[in-house]
Amino acid sequence: MKPTFKGTSFSITRRRFLQSAGTTSTVIWLPGMAYAQALEDVQEKLTGVSKWDLDTPALCVDLDHMEHNFSRIRTTTDRNGIGFRPHAKTHKTPAIAELQIADGALGICTAKVGEAAAMIEHGIKKVLMTTCNVTTHKISLAMELCKRSDQFIQAVFQESNARDLSAAAQEAGVIADVVVDVDPGGHRTGIAPGKPALELAQLVDRLPGLRQRGLLCYDGRVQHEINASVRRSQSVQAMEPAADTLEKMRLSGLNTEIFSGGGTGTYNIDHEIPGFTDVQCGSYLFMDMQYLANESLSGDDSYTDFKPSLTVLTTVVNTHIDGMATTDAGQKSLTIHKPDPKVLGESGVSYRTWGDEFGRITYDEPTRTYQVGDKLEVIVPHCDPVVNLYDVMFATRNNRVEHVWPISARGDAQ
C-alpha cells in the first residue's frame, strides 16, 4: 500500500487524455478535479456553445438574472445608506467575487480560511472572514494571508484566541485586522453582547499584533423566516444587543468602522439597526427554493426581489413507466435539502432526487412529453451546498455559454 499517484505524471496523463479525446470526437470530459490545463481546454471548447448542448448534470448561472440581482442589492443598499459585502461561501468563485467588487461591494466575506486563501490567491484582497481561526494550521495560514493582503480581516470571539492571534501576528511580523463576532442569541458563534464583547474588543485593541476594526453579528435563524414583517421585527430585535455593544465600543473610544451582518433575507431591513455598516448577503445573486419561499417585504408571496439565476441541467434517462421519468441529477448533484428542486418553464411536473445518482420527475398532466435524452433545467433547493458539489459553473446569457468559471474554493471547508 504505497502512494500510487505522482502528481506530475497524473496531470500530464489527464491533459493527454483530453487532447486525444478531442481529436477523435467531440468529447469534452469535465474532470472532477479541473486541473489548470484541462480547465483551459474546457473554456476554449465550451465558450459560445448553447447551454442545451452541455452534458449533464451541469451547473449554470444566467448572467442577465445575476446582474439584475447585483443591481437590486446595490440600489437598495445605496438608498438605505449602507454597504454590501457579499458572502463568497455561496459562490466560492473568484470571477464572481471580482464582479461583485467591481459592482461596488466593500469586499467579500468568506466562512473559512481556505476560502479566504483561494480568493486572495486570485487577487481578491478585500476579504472579511466571518468565523474565527482556532487551530494552529488556520492561524498560520491566516497570518500568511495578512502578508498577502492588508485588507484581510478575521473574526474573533474568545479572549484566548485573540491572544493566540496576536502572538502569531507578532511572530509573522504582521498586524492582523480583527472584528469581534457577537452572538445574536443563536449561540452558534460569537461572544455574548454587552460587557463580554466590549472587554474582548478592548483586549483586541490593546494586543500588539492586532488591529481592532469593529464587530460582526449574523443571525442565521431569521433569514428564512417566511413572514416578512416577523422577519423584520425579529431581525432588528436580535441585532439590538450588538448595536448597543457597538455604541459602548464607540463611547470607549474604540474603532467602530465595521458593523457587518445580515443576509439575503434582511438586506432591506438591516439599515434600521443603529450603526450598521454592511450586509453580508450571499444567496441574493443565485436564489434557491429556500429563499424563494420567503415573502418579500413589499408584500409578494414569493421572494421576487431577486431572480433565480442558478440552475442545474439534467437529462431524462428512463421513461418506461407512465407518469414518471428518471433523470441523471440526484443527491450528489442537488443535495437532499428542501424544498425540492423546481423544473423551470414547465408546469404539472414535480422533481425529487432519487438516491445519490438519479432524480425523478412525476406528472399527471404535464405541458409536454418526456423522452429519453430530453434536457430539463431545475432551480436548486439550497444554493450554497449545491455549488460546493461542482468544479465549474457555466455562466450563460441568452442560453449561450459566455464563461466557464472555476469554483476555485469548492471543498475548502477548512
Added chain:
Amino acid sequence: MKPTFKGTSFSITRRRFLQSAGTTSTVIWLPGMAYAQALEDVQEKLTGVSKWDLDTPALCVDLDHMEHNFSRIRTTTDRNGIGFRPHAKTHKTPAIAELQIADGALGICTAKVGEAAAMIEHGIKKVLMTTCNVTTHKISLAMELCKRSDQFIQAVFQESNARDLSAAAQEAGVIADVVVDVDPGGHRTGIAPGKPALELAQLVDRLPGLRQRGLLCYDGRVQHEINASVRRSQSVQAMEPAADTLEKMRLSGLNTEIFSGGGTGTYNIDHEIPGFTDVQCGSYLFMDMQYLANESLSGDDSYTDFKPSLTVLTTVVNTHIDGMATTDAGQKSLTIHKPDPKVLGESGVSYRTWGDEFGRITYDEPTRTYQVGDKLEVIVPHCDPVVNLYDVMFATRNNRVEHVWPISARGDAQ
C-alpha cells in the same frame, strides 16, 4: 466580463503559494482543487503525521478497519461461490480501486461515465458502468473508454440506446461490451424483466458494434431494510424475475456470464439467486450510520459484519454555552443525511450539523470536557455523498497518516 483565469498561471501561482507558505511556517493548505503538484506537496508533508495533527474538517479512513471489511467480503463471497465487483461510486478513489482488485475483486463498478474515465485513466481497466449512456457526449466518451480498456462494460436498457451505442462503436472502430440492466420493480432504471429484457439482450447480441455480456439488476430499496430476514426475503424475491430472465437468455443461447447486482446490505444473501455472479457492494469498506442501522443476518442489532472505517475529524470552535459546543464540520462537510453523525469513542454526546459550516454537539453528562481547539471524530451519515465533498482522503493506521489519496472522481456526476 471576460474569463479571468488562465490555467497555467493559476497552477504556478498555487504551487508558489504552497511553497512559500511552507518555508515560513508549518502551514499546509489543502486546496479545494488539489492540483497535481500541490497534491504531491501535501503527500510529502502529511504522510507520517498523527491524524490528530491534521487540520479539520478532514476525511479519514482507518486502514485496519478497511482491510477487515475487505476480508469479510472476500471470504463470504468465496464461501458462497460468487464474486464481488465493488462499486467505486462510493469511494471515487483509484488507489482504493487498485486495492480492491488486488484483493480479488472481479473489477469495479462505476455509476457515471466520468467516474469510469477517471478510473481507466488511472489504470483501473476492469470497469462495469452500471447506468446507461444516453447523451452524445457520454456515448462518445464511452467509446473512447472502450479504446482504452477492453474490459470496460456499460449498461443498456433501451432499444434505441442499444442502436445508438452500436452505431457509435462502429464509427469508433470498437466493439462495446454491454450488459442489460433489468428493473427489479423500483422503476428507477432498467428494462422490464422477461420478454422485454430478453428481446433487448437478443438485439444487443445481433448489433454489430456490441458484445452482449449478461445482465445486471440492482434493488436499492432493500439494501437498507433494517430487519435482516425481511431484507433477505424481499431481495431474493425482487431478483427472481431477473433470474428468470437470465435463464431465458441462457436457453436462447445468449451469453449469461455476468449477473451482477446486490450491495452491502445483501452481500451474504445474493448467492441464493440462481445464476447470480457478483455483488456490487459499495459502502462495505467504509460503513456509515445508515448501514450501521441494519440488523445483521447473524442476529446482531447493528451491522457488525463491517467495521466503520470512514470518519470526519472536526474541531470545537465555541463552548460559551453550557451543555453544547460548536464544531467546524457542517453540512458542507457531512451533508444532512440521517441518521446524524456519531462521535466516536465518547458517550453522552449527540452531533448534528448546524448550517452549512458548523456542527453542534450537545451533552448532559459527557465522559469528558470540551474546550475550544479540541478535536472530535465522527462516523458519517451516508458515506457516498460525504466522500464526494472532499478532494483527498487521509488513509491512517494506528492514527498515523500512511497515504494521502486523491479522490480523483470526486464531482464526476456526468
